[in-house]
Structures are given as structure tokens and as C-alpha cells.
Amino acid sequence: MSAGGFTDSARAELRNPQLRRNLRKATTTIRAKRAAVVAEVDEWEALRDAGRRIKQRAMNQLDVVLERLEASVTAAGGEVHWARDAAEANAIVTRLVRAAGSDEVIKVKSMATDEIGLNDALAAAGITAHETDLAELIVQLADHDRSSHILVPAIHRNRAEIRALFRAKLPGAEDVGDEPAALAEAARRYLREKFLSVKVGVSGANFAVAETGTVGVVESEGNGRMCTTLPETLITVMGIEKVLPDFDDLAVMLELLPRSSTGERMNPYTSLWTGVTPGDGPRAFHLVLLDAGRTATLGDPVGRDALHCIRCSACLNVCPVFERTGGHAYNSTYPGPIGAILTPQLSGMTTGTDLPWASSLCGACYDACPVKIDIPTLLVHLRGRVIREQGGPKGEGMAMEVLARTFAHRRRYETAQKAARLGALPLSRDGRIERRLPGPLKGWTAVRDLPAPPAQSFRDWWKEHR
Amino acid sequence: MEVALFITCVNDTLYPQTGRATVELLERLGCTVRFPLEQTCCGQIHANAGYGHQALPLVRRFVKAFGQYEAIVCPSGSCAAMVHEQYERLAREAGDEALLAQVRELAPRVHELSLFLTDVLGVEDVGAYYPHRVTYHPTCHSLRLERVGDAPLRLLRAVRGIDLVELPEATTCCGFGGTFAVKNAETSAAMLADKLACVQRTGAEVCTALDNSCLLHIGGGLSRIQAGTRSVHLVEILAS
Numbered sequence: 001m002s003a004g005g006f007t008d009s010a011r012a013e014l015r016n017p018q019l020r021r022n023l024r025k026a027t028t029t030i031r032a033k034r035a036a037v038v039a040e041v042d043e044w045e046a047l048r049d050a051g052r053r054i055k056q057r058a059m060n061q062l063d064v065v066l067e068r069l070e071a072s073v074t075a076a077g078g079e080v081h082w083a084r085d086a087a088e089a090n091a092i093v094t095r096l097v098r099a100a101g102s103d104e105v106i107k108v109k110s111m112a113t114d115e116i117g118l119n120d121a122l123a124a125a126g127i128t129a130h131e132t133d134l135a136e137l138i139v140q141l142a143d144h145d146r147s148s149h150i151l152v153p154a155i156h157r158n159r160a161e162i163r164a165l166f167r168a169k170l171p172g173a174e175d176v177g178d179e180p181a182a183l184a185e186a187a188r189r190y191l192r193e194k195f196l197s198v199k200v201g202v203s204g205a206n207f208a209v210a211e212t213g214t215v216g217v218v219e220s221e222g223n224g225r226m227c228t229t230l231p232e233t234l235i236t237v238m239g240i241e242k243v244l245p246d247f248d249d250l251a252v253m254l255e256l257l258p259r260s261s262t263g264e265r266m267n268p269y270t271s272l273w274t275g276v277t278p279g280d281g282p283r284a285f286h287l288v289l290l291d292a293g294r295t296a297t298l299g300d301p302v303g304r305d306a307l308h309c310i311r312c313s314a315c316l317n318v319c320p321v322f323e324r325t326g327g328h329a330y331n332s333t334y335p336g337p338i339g340a341i342l343t344p345q346l347s348g349m350t351t352g353t354d355l356p357w358a359s360s361l362c363g364a365c366y367d368a369c370p371v372k373i374d375i376p377t378l379l380v381h382l383r384g385r386v387i388r389e390q391g392g393p394k395g396e397g398m399a400m401e402v403l404a405r406t407f408a409h410r411r412r413y414e415t416a417q418k419a420a421r422l423g424a425l426p427l428s429r430d431g432r433i434e435r436r437l438p439g440p441l442k443g444w445t446a447v448r449d450l451p452a453p454p455a456q457s458f459r460d461w462w463k464e465h466r
Numbered sequence: 467m468e469v470a471l472f473i474t475c476v477n478d479t480l481y482p483q484t485g486r487a488t489v490e491l492l493e494r495l496g497c498t499v500r501f502p503l504e505q506t507c508c509g510q511i512h513a514n515a516g517y518g519h520q521a522l523p524l525v526r527r528f529v530k531a532f533g534q535y536e537a538i539v540c541p542s543g544s545c546a547a548m549v550h551e552q553y554e555r556l557a558r559e560a561g562d563e564a565l566l567a568q569v570r571e572l573a574p575r576v577h578e579l580s581l582f583l584t585d586v587l588g589v590e591d592v593g594a595y596y597p598h599r600v601t602y603h604p605t606c607h608s609l610r611l612e613r614v615g616d617a618p619l620r621l622l623r624a625v626r627g628i629d630l631v632e633l634p635e636a637t638t639c640c641g642f643g644g645t646f647a648v649k650n651a652e653t654s655a656a657m658l659a660d661k662l663a664c665v666q667r668t669g670a671e672v673c674t675a676l677d678n679s680c681l682l683h684i685g686g687g688l689s690r691i692q693a694g695t696r697s698v699h700l701v702e703i704l705a706s
Contacts, residue, residue, distance in 0.1 A: 011652045020656075320639045324656040358650060360643025360657070361514060363610035377555070383516030392516065400512060404520040407475070407507040408527065417479050432689060443651025447658065448686030451480055458478045458485035462501050466489075 005354040010329040019156050019326055026155045027316075027323045033263025034314060034368070041259070051256045051371040054249045055308035058241075059298060065210045065243050066289065072213025076275020078285040086116035089290050093118060093202065093235055094125045096286050100233040102127070102199045108217055108224040109133035110204025111150060111311055112237045112290055115333045115346075118202070129202070130194050132223035134187050138162055141169040148327030148335065150313040151261050156326050159183060191223065201231035201282070205238040206310070207253055208287070211246045215287065216272045218257060225269045234273075234282040239290050241307040253310060256370035261312035293346035302381040306341045308371045313338075315365035315375060321358060330355060337365035341378040349389060356382040399440075414459070421453040428452030467587075469497045470535035472576065474545040474678075475507040481678045487705035488541045488579065494705070495587055504531040510548040513556060515645050522560050525553050529568045537586065538576045541701050543608025543676045546578040551611055578608060579701055580676055584617040590624045596703045597627035601670040603661070603684065605677040606639050618676055618700055625703060633673075634664045642683035658687045665695055674700045 013019060038044055058065055070080040083089035097105055105122065107113065107129050119129040119140075131140045135154040139145045142165050147153035154162070159178045166173040166186055173186035203224065208215045215236055217224045228234055244250065250272075258267040276285050298304050316322045316336030327335030332343040332352050340359060343352035356379045365375040391397065406412045427433045433450040436442065444450070456464075469492055477484045489499050508528055509521030528549070532538050540546040550573050557566040583589055602622060608614045622630050641647065641657025661684060665673050673688065675681050678699050685697030 007650050007652075010650065014652055014656050320641070320657050321650075321653055324660075325653055356516075357646070358653075360606070360639050360641060360646045360654070362606035362639035362643070364606075364637075364639070367610060377551075380514055380516070380518075380552075383514070384518045387516035388519070396515075397517070400515065400517045400520055404512055404517070404523065407509075408523050410504055410506065413475075413506040420479065434690070440648055443648050443654075444686075446651060447655045447690060448647075448683065449689040450686060451682065453479055454482055456482055458473055458482035459501070459503060461482050461486060462489075463503075466499075466501065 005331065005352075006329055006358040007354070009331055010325040010358070013325045013329045018158070018161075020324065022156055022158050023323055023326050026152065030152075030263055030317045034260060034317065037259045037263050037265055041255075047252060047256055048370055048372050050252045051310075052308065054244060054252060055310075055371050058243055058245055059304060059307055061245075062240065062243070062298065065245050066240055068210040068245075069208055069213065069243050070289075072210060073208075073215075073275060073285075073287050074213075076213045078213065078275040078287055081286060081288045083288055083290045083292070085292050086290075089116050089237060089288055089292070090118055090121035092288050093237065094122060094127065096233070096235050097122065097127050097200050098125070100200050100284070102233075104128040104130060104198050105200045105202045105235075106130050106132050106194050106198045106227050106231065107136070108201070108203035108219065108227045109136045109153070110202070110237065111333065112204045112239050113202065114147060115239075116237070116290065116292065118237065130191075130198065132191050132194065132227055133219070134184060134221060134223075137187055137191070138165060141165055146328060147333075149316060150311050150334065150336070150338070151316075152313075156328065195223075195226040195230050199231055200233045200235065201227040203228055203234065203236045205236050205242055206257065207250060208238055208243050209245075209247050209250060210243055212274055214247065214272050214274045216250070216270065218254070218267045218270050220262060220268045222269055225271050228271050228273060229281045231282055233284045233286070235286045235288065237288045237290055239292070239294060241294050241309075257310055257312050260314040260368070260370040293348055296348055297345040300345065300385075303341070303345050303378060303385070305373050306338070306345055306378060308373050309338050309342065310371060311338075312370055314368040314370065318364040318368045319359075320362060320364065321360065330358065337375045337379075338373075341373075341375055341382060344382060344386070349385065353386045353390065356380075356386065414457075417453070417457050421455070424452045467497050468500060468536060470500045470502055470532055470538045472505060472508075472532065472538050472540040472545070473501070474540065474542045476679050476682070477541060480682070481699065484541055484678055484699040484701060487699070487702040488539070491592060491701055491705040492539065495583075495589060495592065497587075500535065502531040502535075508545045508548045509556075510545060510552070511644065513548065513552050518556055518559065522556055522562075525556055525569065526565060528553075529565070529572055532576075533568065533572060536575060537582070539579055539582045540576060541579045541676070541699065542678065543578050543605055543612045543614060544679060546576055547607045547611035549573055549576045578612045578614060578676065580608075580614050580618045580621060581612065583621060583704075590620045592621065592624070592704050594625040594704045594706055595627050596625050596706050598672050599629040599631060599668075599670045600672045600674055600703065601631050601633040601665060601668040602636070602700070603633055603640065603665075603673055603675045603680065604636055605675050605680045608676040609637060614676065621704060622674070622700070628703070631668045631670055634667055635660070636664075640680050640684050642680045644679070647683060658683060662687050662691065662693065666693055670695055672696050672698045672703075674698050674703055676700055
């Protein structure tokens with residue numbers, strides 16, 4: 001397990017007052033919206049169960065479902081490509097863009113292409129990727145910035161910051177105001193020209209239906225609709241876990257997703273396409289199916305539930321840790337509670353292995369998850385895997401062992417209670433330990449007092465009085 | 467009714483007054499209280515820190531200490547939830563079928579204290595008198611794992627003399643999270659700061675909850691900033 005990581009990044013992020021305020025405002029707003037639209041669905045819990053069952057069914061026969069998807073997409077005039085990892089996926093997309101004779105692409109917001117670092121890979125090949133989602137555009141315009149939220153990538157920025165950024169970087173926005181409508185209009189003018197001129201569109205997929213070969217993207221701005229309909233060539237990069245067995249499954253997912261993510265009954269734009277249609281939309285459609293650790297994740301009987309995620313980000317918005325640290329602290333494409341269970345697994349437990357500890361296990365994420373992923377249980381499970389496979393921080397295993405041995409025997413436990421009482425005596429005053437202690441209690445006593453162990457434990461009282 | 471008290475290691479060692487209050491309250495309500503002295507820790511510390519294999523002997527120990535009792539009552543939502551939510555998984559992962567059967571049989575007999583009062587004994591007014599301004603923090607595990615709902619609030623509302631005030635943003639975690647408060651101490655402190663601000667907005671003398679571990683955290687923060695608000699376990703209010 002890596003030292004530092006989340007802990008160190010969080011420490012830095014916590015000290016940014018603007019970030020704290022932006023996050024608090026944004027997550028509070030979206031939480032209230034979600035709660036309101038979820039409360040109006042009487043059968044919400046049944047819907048969650050249905051969503052969970054659909055994902056379980058898909059994951060339990062993933063190989064079969066994916067081949068069915070390939071057959072359906074191919075039959076509808078699309079072409080399916082299989083990518084074992086990020087490098088393969090990037091190479092495939094680069095080759096396809098070149099074959100289409102373009103040196104630029106317009107992109108719909110996509111987690112999968114963020115995950116594989118597609119924009120950088122395309123840039124290295126001399127291909128410019130234009131993000132068309134407003135928030136992704138903001139992140140892309142700001143050098144060295146990164147997305148910090150699955151749904152709201154620029155949640156860490158407020159409109160004053162965005163105005164400054166647009167004035168400096170966005171062509172034609174030299175004197176834009178800070179009203180949301182003005183900012184959106186400036187982006188719209190810039191993007192409209194790209195939509196109408198760039199020949200290749202790149203998207204992710206919220207869902208793909210094996211039965212029909214239908215691929216879908218849901219979004220709010222209409223940029224996705226334009227990226228998937230206007231270019232001559234459309235390339236979709238999709239994690240293999242996004243597949244749904246049947247078209248009817250979409251009905252459940254399209255009810256669960258917008259209410260959980262944006263807090264809307266229905267998202268403004270739902271684009272569904274099936275292969276290619278002569279005279280309507282792209283003339284060529286490529287579906288890149290990305291593994292990148294997903295098959296390996298499927299091998300963990302507990303951890304595999306992370307693959308059920310539909311990227312709604314409800315877990316981020318209700319997470320008290322995320323609300324304070326923001327997404328960058330996670331150093332991961334997928335931040336928040338879902339990132340903490342997905343990132344280490346997708347990386348084959350090589351990166352983000354400290355993320356399962358970036359949680360107080362409060363359980364708010366589990367209650368909010370539309371497909372009922374028991375995130376706290378997965379966090380605890382992954383903590384166990386990291387400890388077993390890689391070991392814990394220096395000295396921790398030994399300390400835990402000693403503690404376990406102490407608890408294993410009544411006499412040792414009672415002796416330890418007395419020792420704790422005696423040990424605390426020189427440190428306490430009026431029943432409290434107010435000073436800063438070294439070692440593992442350093443962090444605790446930095447901002448919190450401790451009660452000193454009282455003169456009599458409960459069991460001593462019991463023995464005396466009962 | 468005979469009741470075995472599952473005190474928890476935190477209460478036994480640091481909060482004996484919570485244990486005494488639990489005994490007094492249960493006896494007042496006509497229960498015969500037993501205290502199996504062989505109990506130590508439920509194993510949650512180890513299980514949640516990633517050392518589930520070391521928690522296993524503690525699971526076995528718990529089954530041995532409490533197996534014979536019809537009703538086992540715990541003044542901690544979190545430790546009750548450990549038995550309800552994690553014992554089965556730990557036994558299953560260890561491949562111990564006998565233990566799995568034992569914990570499945572035992573778990574329904576373990577009750578979080580407030581639910582035991584409202585759902586098993588069927589009381590809300592326990593005859594308490596507590597003339598103080600009090601705010602209630604629903605701890606995460608009592609709320610989301612034990613699903614105590616409004617049981618603790620119904621018990622508090624029946625207390626004479628109490629001035630019960632609602633805690634803003636009540637269901638947000640205080641930032642304790644066991645080893646989380648130590649491993650990610652700064653993030654935990656940021657969560658605590660917001661919780662303390664909410665507690666202070668109520669003007670309460672007392673912040674109460676069903677878990678002394680969370681109150682150790684909230685109370686430790688209140689004490690450090692000299693807030694003038696104490697943390698008191700809910701059962702101590704009910705026993706007064």
C-alpha cells in the first residue's frame with residue numbers, strides 16, 4: 001500500500017477555501033434535487049432491485065452477452081473492435097481517425113476515454129480532440145486541470161473562475177460576462193463551428209443493448225446529439241461492463257440514471273443509434289469494446305459488483321469525504337466512493353490501493369446507489385485484499401496482531417484495561433487528555449481531546465455491585 | 467425477561483457510566499440483566515481495518531460468550547451492526563460452516579438498545595426526567611445498518627423536562643469512521659468541524675447518540691474548542 005496518496009492530496013485540497021465552498025454548494029444543490037425526484041417514485045426500491053438484477057444478469061454471462069452485442073452491431077452495419085487495455089484502445093481509435101482522413105475529433109463527455117487517456121494519445125499522433133461538453137471544455141481549456149467529478153467535471157470551479165478562463169483561452173470570449181447564459185453562449189458559438197466542420201466524432205456509451213446492437217448516450221447539453229449525428233464517422237469507446245442484455249432493460253436504466261445523477265425525471269437528450277442508417281447520421285460506426293481490467297475484476301466474487309456502476313455519481317454527491325476533499329484528491333479518473341472500489345480493481349491492484357481507506361464507511365453511498373452496489377462492504381473487502389496481498393503500513397500488522405491477542409483472552413484484556421488507565425494518568429487532567437500525543441494518536445489529538453480511562457471499568461463495577 | 471448485556475470494549479473501558487445506565491434502565495423496565503465476563507471486543511476494529519482474518523477468533527469468542535442467551539442488548543449501533551452485517555461474511559470467507567450456522571442463528575437475538583426498547587419491550591416512555599437542551603446525532607451505523615429510524619427520537623420525546631432540538635444536517639457523518647479518524651485525520655477533522663458547527667447552532671448543552679465511539683469523536687472536538695456542549699450517550703438520558 002502506498003504511503004501518502006489520497007491522504008496527502010486531500011490535505012492540500014482541504015486547504016482551498018474556494019474549492020470547499022464550490023463543492024459544498026454544488027453537492028448540496030444536487031443532493032436536494034436527487035432526493036426530491038427519487039421521493040416521487042413510489043417503487044424506487046423495487047426499481048433499484050431491478051437495476052441490480054439486470055447488471056447481475058449481464059455480468060454473469062458477460063462473454064455471451066458481448067458476442068451477442070458484436071453480432072447485432074455488425075448486422076446493423078457497425079464494426080466492433082476489441083481492446084484488451086488502454087494502449088490497444090488508443091491505437092485502434094488513432095488508426096480509425098487517420099483512416100477517416102481527419103486530424104481532429106469532436107468528443108462527447110466520456111469516462112472510458114478519460115480512463116485510457118485518449119486525448120493525450122491522439123495528441124501524440126498529431127490529432128486534436130475537442131471536448132464539447134461545457135464542463136469538459138472548461139477542464140480542457142485550463143492547462144494542467146483535471147476532471148474532479150464523474151458528471152460535473154468542473155465542479156471544483158465557480159463561474160468567476162470560468163469567466164477568467166474563457167476570457168483568456170476561448171476564441172471570441174474576450175469580454176464574456178459571468179452569467180451562466182453568457183458563458184454557455186460563448187462556448188456554444190465556439191463549439192458550433194466544430195460540430196459543423198469536424199469529420200469524426202468520439203463518444204463513450206452509457207449503455208449498449210446486446211439484443212439490438214443499440215448504443216446510447218444520455219446528456220444535457222445537446223452536444224452529444226450533435227457529436228453522434230453530424231460527423232461522417234462515429235467512434236464509440238465503451239467499457240465491456242456497460243452492456244445490457246435486452247432492449248427492455250433500458251426502461252429501468254433510463255428511469256434510474258437521470259434521477260440519480262442530475263436529479264432530473266428525464267435527461268434532456270437521450271441519443272440511441274443502431275449501426276448506421278443510409279442518409280441519416282454517420283456513414284461509419286465503430287464500437288471499441290474495452291476490457292482494461294474489467295475481466296480481472298469479474299474474478300473477485302465480492303469486488304465484481306463495482307462493475308454494476310452506471311456512472312451516475314450519486315455516491316459522490318452524498319459522500320461526506322468527497323464533499324470536503326473534491327475529486328482531485330483521489331488521483332483517479334473515477335473519484336469518490338465508486339472510484340475507491342473501481343480504480344484499484346481496474347488497475348489490477350497496482351494503483352489507488354489506498355483509496356479503500358478514503359472513507360469513514362458511513363454508508364450514504366450504498367443508500368444512494370441506483371443499482372444497490374454495497375460500496376461499504378466492497379471497501380472493507382478491498383482493504384482486506386490489500387492487507388493480505390501487499391501488507392499494511394509499517395507496524396500496523398504487528399499492532400493489530402497484539403490487539404487481537406489481547407482481545408482473545410479475558411485476563412489479557414482486563415490487564416490491558418488497567419495498563420491503559422495507568423498509562424493515561426500522567427497525560428490526563430480532569431478526566432481528559434488535552435495534549436497532543438505522538439504516534440498513531442497524533443492526528444486524533446491534533447483537533448480532538450480524549451477521555452482518560454476512568455478509575456473503574458464497567459466490568460469492575462459489575463463485579464463489585466452485581 | 468433475561469437480557470445479556472453486550473457492552474462493547476469502548477464502553478467497558480472508557481464509558482462505564484453508559485454500561486451502568488443500561489443496566490439500571492433495563493432493570494427498571496423489569497429485565498434481569500446478565501453480563502458475560504468472557505466478552506471482550508466484537509472484532510470490528512480488525513474487520514474494518516482490513517484484518518478480517520484476525521477478527522475471526524473474536525467472532526468465535528462472541529458466539530461462545532453469548533450463545534446461550536435469548537436476548538442480547540448492545541448500547542452501540544455500530545457494534546450491533548458488526549454482528550448483523552459482518553459476522554456471516556467473515557465466517558463464510560473463513561470457510562467455517564459450523565461458525566456460519568452459529569452466527570446466523572445468533573444474529574437475530576442481538577439487539578441495538580433503542581430498537582430493543584421500542585420493538586421488543588414495546589416502550590417509548592421509560593419514565594426519564596432530563597431537564598436539559600439536547601440535540602440528537604443519528605450515527606451512521608445505527609441509521610444505515612441497524613435502521614433505527616425514529617426509535618431514538620420517540621424515546622427522547624417521551625423524556626420529561628427535555629428540550630429536544632433538531633440537529634441541522636443530522637444524517638451527515640461526523641468523520642469518525644474508526645481508523646479513518648487517524649489515517650485520514652485531516653479529512654476527518656474537516657468533517658468534524660462541520661458537525662461541531664451544526665451542534666453549536668442548536669445551542670444544546672448535550673449532544674446525544676447511540677454510539678459512544680462517534681461521541682468520543684464529537685465530544686473530543688467539542689471539548690477541544692471549549693464549546694460548552696457535552697456528549698452523553700442516549701441511554702444515560704433514558705436512565706436519568
